[in-house]
């Protein structure tokens with residue numbers, strides 16, 4: 001990825017592993033494991049796949065049986081279309097009917113990386129992948145394990161985030177395991193996700209670029225290349241992107257957003273999703289997960305879903321609290337997720 005302020009590793013098959021992920025469907029992403037993944041995908045099965053954004057639940061992007069299995073395992077409504085992942089730009093754009101100049105510009109700058117482009121689809125792209133829409137969502141991930149699998153596979157892999165529908169996205173293999181358990185025969189462990197938020201989704205099928213979901217590439221960086229990007233407004237029912245659903249990314253416990261940390265009740269059953277210095281609150285009796293003590297938005301993004309999950313799973317915590325982050329760059333993408341998790 002040419003985005004210099006993003007420290008994502010170059011492709012190679014040397015994944016780290018996640019500590020504590022001991023279940024037998026979680027395996028280090030060795031070359032042998034990748035070959036096993038390919039065999040499963042060929043049979044129409046799903047596998048857990050690390051990407052730089054979040055872990056995906058991958059299936060053969062051209063096989064309706066595999067695609068159907070994704071919806072079944074995730075308990076995802078069929079109106080919610082999937083992203084197709086390809087190893088490179090050429091492979092990805094081959095699935096699009098019309099490729100506007102803006103798409104080339106963004107793809108050349110941000111692929112491989114956390115950007116998804118929605119374009120007019122070619123006829124052969126299955127309806128199940130696009131929920132019957134005339135457009136297809138395309139992404140080229142940079143994670144070395146995703147790259148290795150896609151290169152070995154040779155075609156598109158559909159992969160939504162590997163959580164049950166509406167729940168917190170998984171950013172390590174253990175979280176995939178805790179979301180989906182044994183419903184997935186193989187979860188490739190590629191360590192914790194470096195970006196930690198899903199890809200930014202930009203619809204380029206119309207006259208003007210539209211932001212369908214804020215994500216790993218700040219929208220400011222996209223606008224600097226292709227000009228103003230329209231914001232799609234959140235909806236309640238059939239969304240153009242589930243990132244647009246008002247209720248999404250939800251913890252099991254209630255999450256409240258407050259304007260200032262002073263507004264957080266001082267109680268031992270409170271879980272505080274903090275950002276920056278928490279020194280003033282040293283006497284806070286609850287549980288604190290600090291997204292970034294130094295107020296670094298990239299660090300906060302990388303920790304966001306994990307911190308949410310840790311508080312949600314902590315038996316001491318009954319209610320979660322957070323203060324929105326600064327509303328620029330990745331802060332906006334985090335705030336969107338906070339608002340939906342709190343809705």
Ligand code: TXA
Nearest residue numbers: 053056081082135136137160161198199240241242243
């Ligand atoms: O970072 C990511 O994008 C992760 C990793 C695994 O690649 N994937 C992911 O997928 O977040 P999912 O399914 O959780 O979110 C896909 C987003 C949704 O908001 C979906 O509605 C939108 O992309 N999308 C997919 N196909 C679309 C289409 N044809 N038109 C409009 N939006 C589409």
Ligand code: MG
Nearest residue numbers: 160161169198
């Ligand atoms: Mg998702």
